[in-house]
Amino acid sequence: MIRIRRPYRLAAEASAVLIALVVAFPLYWMVLSAFKPAGEVQSLHPKPWTLHPSLDSFRRVFWQEDFGRYFLNSLLVAGAVVVLSALAAFLAATAVTRFRFRFRTTVLIMFLVAQMVPVEALTIPLFFLMRDLGDAVPGVGLNTLGSLILVHLAFSLPFAVWMLRGFVQAVPESLEEAAMIDGASRARFLWQVLFPLVLPGLAATSIFSFISTWNDFLFAKSFIISATENSTLPMALLVFFKPDQNDWGGIMAGSTVMTLPVLVFFVLVQRRLVSGLAGAVKG
Known part of the structure; x- marks a missing residue:
């Protein structure tokens, strides 16, 4: 019985993780874009990471x-x-x-x-x-x-x-x-x-x-x-x-x-x- 239930449990856990990633991705992209420099934010080929994080966007927000x-x-x-x-x-x-x-x-x-x-x-x-x-x-x-x-x-x-x-x-x-x-x-x-x-x-x-x-x-x-x-x-x-x-x-x-x-x-x-x-x- 345990062997029969295990595939369903793994499928349920995988589905939960997948749904969590889909839900969290917009939040991740928002935070990532906040730390990207202006050139990367306006780029026509966006990447899901940045090698040059910057706080310039936050400075413009707090200096408002x-x-x-x-x-x-x-x-x-x-x-x-x-x-x-x-x-x-x-x-x-x-x-x-x-x-x-x-x-x-x-x-x-x-x-x-x-x-x-x-x-x-x-x-x-x-x-x-x-x-x-x-x-x-x-x-x-x-x-x-x-x-x-x-x-x-x-x-x-x-x-x-x-x-x-x-x-x-x-x-x-x-x-x-x-x-x-x-x-x-x-x-x-x-x-x-x-x-x-x-x-x-x-x-x-x-x-x-x-x-x-x-x-x-x-x-x-x-x-x-x-x-x-x-x-x-x-x-x-x-x-x-x-x-x-x-x-x-x-x-x-x-x-x-x-x-x-x-x-x-x-x-x-x-x-x-x-x-x-x-x-x-x-x-």
Whole structure:
């Protein structure tokens, strides 16, 4: 039986390695192009290696005016979305799981339907919404970071609520009853017992929220029109797109710099992410 299964196992492992190489190749080419000198980047006969690595592309990226400000803006928007979406999704998932109320099923269906609408179809309506909302509520209109935080928060919540719902369901109600018998209030059980138990799920949802917000270009381009000081990091790459000839080395170097925070965030939450995804499937 072992000899029969071994060829299938080898084929599965080889397929996994092949798929991993295909997925990783664009990332490798991006980093390679960032370290290539300008002549090799613009060459008509590209090679998958370089014998003369250079940091000139990274120097052009870091010497760009307001690059640090763009980086901090992206970090602020992504961090705010991750924290706010995690807290709101935790409370919403607890409400739709632990309590019975009218239209509970309708609310869950609406969360699912919200994920089906293409982002491109909502960009123009959201533009007018942010324009009108800015007149009534300062700080969340066009040309503000608040508009980006609000929009990304709205798009992150449906997925987060659906994923956390499985984690909240996995916590037995008898645990809540035992906490109540010991004198714990509902709020104390919520934050001191339930919240730590669903923390892996929060880590899993947080990385998806962080990636989608950090890499956003469409909303940043649509909502930040004239206040360039509130632009985010993806907008900084536009400087390297020139009418006569694009600076592909700068583009690849900037993309590499943009990828680093995502990798760091993923490394920090990878253990909880794996257990979180497993819990979501189980739930």
